[in-house]
Amino acid sequence: MSEVINFNKDQNLDRSIVLALERVSQVFRTLLWDYGKQIKLSPIQIQFLVHISAHSKKYSSVSEMARTFNLTAATVSDAIKSLERKGLVQKIVSRRDGRKFPISLTKEGLSMANHLSNWYSPLMEHIQNFPSESREAVFIFLLKLIESLKENRLLEEIKTCLSCRYLAEKSDSKNKQNSYCLLRKVPLNISELRLNCPNFNAATV
Numbered sequence: 001m002s003e004v005i006n007f008n009k010d011q012n013l014d015r016s017i018v019l020a021l022e023r024v025s026q027v028f029r030t031l032l033w034d035y036g037k038q039i040k041l042s043p044i045q046i047q048f049l050v051h052i053s054a055h056s057k058k059y060s061s062v063s064e065m066a067r068t069f070n071l072t073a074a075t076v077s078d079a080i081k082s083l084e085r086k087g088l089v090q091k092i093v094s095r096r097d098g099r100k101f102p103i104s105l106t107k108e109g110l111s112m113a114n115h116l117s118n119w120y121s122p123l124m125e126h127i128q129n130f131p132s133e134s135r136e137a138v139f140i141f142l143l144k145l146i147e148s149l150k151e152n153r154l155l156e157e158i159k160t161c162l163s164c165r166y167l168a169e170k171s172d173s174k175n176k177q178n179s180y181c182l183l184r185k186v187p188l189n190i191s192e193l194r195l196n197c198p199n200f201n202a203a204t205v
């Protein structure tokens, strides 16, 4: 006889959140595949182009991308070689010893990367229909979930403001505490908190 698992109210909610995230990720995968077919790139090639265009050279080596996307170096290397053959990326050669290091976009790759956000625009059209308070609450929840997953090594190398050493709290003229970036010297509203900041520097625990 199969065992019946009884969840309490909180566990039911948690389980429903996990299932809902899984359903949304299905939409994410479908959109990425469909868009990739149109432009003749695989989903991972699209994600690499977006990553390289959004990060400094330091984070664009094969080993860094393998860590970020939780893939083997061989898998990343194969995808990069394919992008190289398509003329979209190039390896940067060290002037000192001739070794090849980070990967940069070619002119064609940059132009392609500038249009790649089109793949998620159908999802954006739905998200923007919700009130800003709901979207902000969801964003904060997701940022905190990402940080929790990162602490437990289920996610790697996500550079969010929440774990950056430059994040500070400052009082405004009405004595309200607001987030502030000490490096860029700007206040950070919820919508300005970053997920993959090129200036991220991990806070020491």
Ligand code: SF4
Binding pocket: 159, 160, 161, 164, 165, 166, 167, 180, 181, 182, 183, 184, 194, 197, 198, 199, 200, 201
């Ligand atoms: S440097 Fe980037 S990640 Fe760090 S607090 Fe400023 S905006 Fe956020």
